[in-house]
Structure formats: C-alpha cells, structure tokens
Amino acid sequence: MSIASIRFDNVTVAYNRHPAVHHVSGSFAPGSLTAVAGPNGAGKSTLLKALMGELPLAEGSIDRGGLSSRDFGYLPQAAEIDRHFPLTVADIVILGAWRAIGAFRGMTPAESDKAQQALKAVGLEGFERRHIGSLSAGEFQRVLFARLLLQDAKVIILDEPFTAIDARTTRDLLQIVGRWHQDGRTVIAVLHDFDRIQAHFPQTLLLARETIDWGPTETALSPSNLLRARAMAENWDENAPICEPAEGVRV
Amino acid sequence: MTVYSMLIAPFADYGFMRRALVASVALGIGSGPIGVLLMLRRMSLAGDALSHAVLPGAAIGFLVAGGVSLPAMGLGGLVAGLGVALLSGLVTRTTVLREDASFAGFYLTSLALGVLIVSLHGSNSDLLHVLFGTILAIDAPALCLVGGIASLTLLIVAAVYRPLVAECFDPGFLRAVGGRGSFYHLLFLFLVVINLVAGFQALGTLMAVGLMMLPAAIAQLWARTLPVMMLIAASTGAISGFAGLIISFHYGLASGPTIILTASLLYGVSLLFCPSGAVRRLFPRPHRAG
Numbered sequence: 396m397s398i399a400s401i402r403f404d405n406v407t408v409a410y411n412r413h414p415a416v417h418h419v420s421g422s423f424a425p426g427s428l429t430a431v432a433g434p435n436g437a438g439k440s441t442l443l444k445a446l447m448g449e450l451p452l453a454e455g456s457i458d459r460g461g462l463s464s465r466d467f468g469y470l471p472q473a474a475e476i477d478r479h480f481p482l483t484v485a486d487i488v489i490l491g492a493w494r495a496i497g498a499f500r501g502m503t504p505a506e507s508d509k510a511q512q513a514l515k516a517v518g519l520e521g522f523e524r525r526h527i528g529s530l531s532a533g534e535f536q537r538v539l540f541a542r543l544l545l546q547d548a549k550v551i552i553l554d555e556p557f558t559a560i561d562a563r564t565t566r567d568l569l570q571i572v573g574r575w576h577q578d579g580r581t582v583i584a585v586l587h588d589f590d591r592i593q594a595h596f597p598q599t600l601l602l603a604r605e606t607i608d609w610g611p612t613e614t615a616l617s618p619s620n621l622l623r624a625r626a627m628a629e630n631w632d633e634n635a636p637i638c639e640p641a642e643g644v645r646v
Numbered sequence: 647m648t649v650y651s652m653l654i655a656p657f658a659d660y661g662f663m664r665r666a667l668v669a670s671v672a673l674g675i676g677s678g679p680i681g682v683l684l685m686l687r688r689m690s691l692a693g694d695a696l697s698h699a700v701l702p703g704a705a706i707g708f709l710v711a712g713g714v715s716l717p718a719m720g721l722g723g724l725v726a727g728l729g730v731a732l733l734s735g736l737v738t739r740t741t742v743l744r745e746d747a748s749f750a751g752f753y754l755t756s757l758a759l760g761v762l763i764v765s766l767h768g769s770n771s772d773l774l775h776v777l778f779g780t781i782l783a784i785d786a787p788a789l790c791l792v793g794g795i796a797s798l799t800l801l802i803v804a805a806v807y808r809p810l811v812a813e814c815f816d817p818g819f820l821r822a823v824g825g826r827g828s829f830y831h832l833l834f835l836f837l838v839v840i841n842l843v844a845g846f847q848a849l850g851t852l853m854a855v856g857l858m859m860l861p862a863a864i865a866q867l868w869a870r871t872l873p874v875m876m877l878i879a880a881s882t883g884a885i886s887g888f889a890g891l892i893i894s895f896h897y898g899l900a901s902g903p904t905i906i907l908t909a910s911l912l913y914g915v916s917l918l919f920c921p922s923g924a925v926r927r928l929f930p931r932p933h934r935a936g
Contacts, residue, residue: 447822469822480686480815481872490812493823498809526870546823 400425401446401462401550401581405455408438408445414453414604415441417638421600421609423550423583425460428576430596430612431585433624437602439585440472443552446583465494468548470539472555478527478535485523487538488513491545506545513544518567533564540568551575553584557591569595589616603627656895666781666891669792669848670905673857674883676796677841679803679876681862684838686872687814690859691746692734695753696835697842697855699730701760704776704846709767714775716788720843727839730756735835760851779850779902781891788847795844799837803876810834811872849902856906857883860913867920882912 407417416438444450492506517537557565599615601607603624608615703726704719711718730752737748812820813830820827845854865878890905
C-alpha cells in the first residue's frame with residue numbers, strides 16, 4: 396500500500412476569533428500510529444476536523460501529502476451519529492464500499508464478500524439484518540469499524556473510538572487498529588486513557604489548544620507535559636490580546 | 647346506503663371528485679417518502695416553514711396571471727420556496743443562527759409579504775383560496791402538475807436513494823468520501839419544495855405540509871426500516887385523501903381540512919395502538935427471554 400505523510404504548518408482553527416487550537420506545526424509520518432491526547436477543550440477533535448477539511452483554517456496550512464479526501468477514513472464521536480435512524484447493520488457497513496460502488500452502482504459479489512469479512516472481523520457475523528437501534532453502544536462502534544474496514548482508507552482518523560465502550564470491545568477494536576498499523580496505514584486517534592496510549596500508541600500529539608509535545612509517547616506524556624497541558628487548556632480569556640507568537644515558536 | 651353509493655358513486659358521478667381523488671392520492675404518494683426523510687433529519691417544522699414561504703411567490707404568480715392560475719402560482723411558489731430554503735442554508739452556515747431559527751426568520755417575512763400582496767390586489771376569497779387550497783376546483787393542467795411532481799419525486803428518490811439516505815444519516819461520512827453531500831441536500835430541499843407546491847394547489851399554504859408530515863409520523867410509529875416507513879407514509883397519505891374526500895362529500899364538509907383530519911385520526915389511532923403506544927403501556931405483555 397502506498398503511504399502518505401501529512402504536514403501541519405502553523406495551523407490555527409478559531410471560533411469567533413478565539414483559537415480552539417493554534418500554531419500547530421509538525422507531521423504525521425507515513426504509516427505512523429499516533430494518539431492525540433489532551434484535556435477536554437484542548438482542540439483535539441477540532442484539529443482532526445480541520446484535517447478532514449470540515450473546518451476552515453484561520454491561519455496556516457495542511458499538506459495532505461497528495462492524498463484526496465477519499466483516502467481518509469473518519470470515525471466521528473458517537474454522539475454525532477443518530478443511532479435511532481431506521482437502518483440495518485448491513486445498510487451502514489456497505490456505505491464503506493462507497494469508493495467502489497459510488498452513489499448508483501449495485502454491490503458486486505466481491506464487495507458483498509468484503510462486507511461479510513468486515514462484519515466477521517469485528518465479531519458481528521449474523522448481525523446483517525439487525526436494526527442499529529437495537530444495538531448496544533459497543534456493537535454500534537463495531538459496525539462503524541466494519542464500515543472503516545470496508546472503506547480501505549490510507550489514513551484512518553478515530554475521534555474518541557473507545558469512549559463508553561466496554562473492555563472486551565475495546566480490546567477487539569484495538570486489535571483492528573494494530574492490524575491497520577501493520578498494513579502501513581497512517582492511524583490517528585483521539586484518546587483519553589493514558590495507560591492505553593502508552594500500551595498501544597508509539598507516537599503521541601499532546602494538545603492543550605497548542606502543541607505541548609509531539610513525538611514518542613513516553614516523552615510526550617511526561618508528568619511535566621501533562622501538568623502544562625492542564626494549565627493551558629483552562630487559559631481562556633474573553634478579552635485576550637491579538638496572538639503574536641514569538642519568533643522561533645513555529646517549527 | 648350501499649357500498650357503491652357510499653364509496654364509488656361520488657367519483658363515478660362527478661368529474662371534480664375524480665380529479666380531487668387523483669390529486670390527493672398522488673399527493674400522498676409523493677409527499678409521504680419526503681416527509682419521512684424530513685422527519686428523520688429532525689426538520690419536521692422546517693417543512694411547515696417552507697410551506698408558508700411558498701406564499702409570496704404564489705401571490706406574485708397570482709398577480710401576473712391576473713387571477714387564480716395554478717401553474718403560474720405553482721412556479722412562483724417554487725421560486726419563493728427554494729429561495730427561502732437557500733437563504734436559510736446560507737444564514738445557518740455563515741452566522742451563529744441554527745437552521746430552525748433562520749427558517750423561522752425567513753418564512754415569517756415571506757408569509758407576511760405574501761398575504762400583503764394578495765390582500766392589496768385580490769379579494770378575500772382569493773386569499774382564502776391561497777391559504778386553504780381548492781382541491782375540488784383542480785382542473786386538468788393542475789392535475790398534470792400534481793401528478794408530474796409525484797412521479798418526478800418517486801423517480802428521483804429511487805435514483806438517488808443511497809446518497810440521500812447517507813446524507814441524512816451521516817453527512818460527515820458522505821463529505822469524507824467525496825459524495826457531494828451538499829448537492830444531495832439541495833436536491834432534497836428541491837423535492838420538499840416541489841411537493842409543497844403540489845400540496846399548495848390542493849390544500850393551501852397552511853395545510854400543504856399536512857399530507858407530508860402526518861403520514862411520516864404515522865409511519866415512524868409503526869415501522870423500523872426506512873423502505874417500510876416510506877411505504878406506510880405513502881399509503882396512509884393516499885388513504886387519507888380517499889377517505890377524506892368521501893367523508894367531506896357525504897357530510898358536506900370542506901375537503902382539504904377533512905383530508906388532513908382523516909390523517910390526524912389515523913395518527914391518533916397509531917398513537918394508541920402502535921408498538922410503543924398507550925395501549926401497550928396500559929396492558930404490558932411479559933418480556934421475551936432473549
């Protein structure tokens with residue numbers, strides 16, 4: 396699989412001129428497995444939405460390494476999807492074949508087969524005709540992972556994939572994340588559990604409305620960094636002056 | 647009274663009843679599936695707002711044609727409805743107002759403008775026609791328009807079913823896979839507006855949305871999958887049209903409101919007897935083992 400590198404250059408995303416996250420520079424190495432960590436309100440989801448092109452940049456640029464939006468697979472936070480929508484598990488999973496079948500073409504036997512395999516890989520064999528409203532939070536997350544499997548994207552972005560998910564489901568889904576990493580895909584995941592990050596994610600971007608550290612997990616999650624992150628995320632001022640970063644802050 | 651004289655004779659004997667029947671059945675079949683999608687997007691009241699927004703366009707059509715001309719008023723209504731839909735979308739994207747608030751702002755302006763135009767240049771009975779519809783006065787061209795809109799709606803929904811549903815369920819996903827979500831959102835709003843224009847011919851701007859949302863609510867109470875919901879919505883809309891006309895004919899009631907009240911009756915019965923309804927709550931059955 397061809398691999399892609401994603402570079403951030405002084406990226407700032409603002410709401411009403413207040414930065415949700417600002418002056419982020421650095422890159423996600425090709426095939427890397429990175430956790431994006433930081434306190435609530437640190438700008439993690441905002442940064443990923445900006446990477447997906449969902450939010451405009453107030454400043455800076457993102458170089459997606461020649462990849463188009465179709466090369467990205469995105470798992471939104473659970474709260475962003477209406478789980479009472481009258482669809483079946485199969486309806487959701489086959490959306491993952493969008494690149495192959497688009498808006499109009501029917502499912503080919505090969506794609507149907509892949510969808511079956513994806514459901515099997517997430518442990519939901521036989522669930523095809525179940526309505527999503529009858530699934531537990533963990534089962535629904537498995538369905539979304541199956542959709543991602545079918546999507547076969549080069550870069551996979553997961554926004555809080557394990558929030559409110561039980562230990563067994565988390566373990567199964569982490570195995571899938573590990574497999575994506577072995578395949579050479581770039582995986583970026585917003586996570587809150589530091590033990591889990593240390594156990595499974597070699598790289599970490601620690602955010603607190605700006606980059607605290609971006610590099611190997613053991614150094615990024617040092618106690619002093621975590622303390623700084625906490626202080627900076629709470630630093631919100633209605634009348635803050637115009638932001639003028641000192642020379643040399645940009646990487 | 648025989649079954650024939652009760653159910654068939656009104657349509658066999660009177661041309662205006664036949665045309666009203668075809669119009670209301672077509673309206674139910676076209677609007678039902680659209681109403682289901684609108685409801686699932688949590689835009690039920692946006693449909694109501696859009697139906698009011700159709701008025702100034704219809705009023706201008708009325709002025710240009712120099713009287714009640716359904717094609718001219720339909721075209722005007724289409725332009726006005728789409729205009730309000732697009733402006734509301736623009737305001738939602740560029741300001742802090744949510745979609746419901748921006749719809750409310752535009753439709754009230756639009757409704758007031760429409761009533762003003764009609765009252766300046768028309769009579770009170772013209773205003774009543776526009777507000778409450780004239781289903782018994784539908785002529786052949788208007789019938790073709792209503793039928794054409796229902797057919798076009800069903801064809802478009804069938805052709806773009808997958809992206810329409812994907813855009814409705816998870817718009818972020820569709821954007822991510824490059825599925826041109828905003829195009830389908832716009833196409834959907836277009837379908838809503840043309841169905842409201844069709845409904846406006848028959849039921850007036852105040853009740854046009856009735857055959858869209860009541861059958862959709864009924865469908866959501868009974869069905870758990872989208873295709874079945876659309877089927878139930880389309881058939882309850884059509885049944886309401888038929889039953890409402892029969893009742894209004896025999897009891898001398900106004901047809902438009904009777905059709906909507908028939909749908910309301912079905913809605914009330916559904917609230918009582920649907921799987922999550924009042925009767926099941928009063929008489930709970932033992933739960934299953936797995």
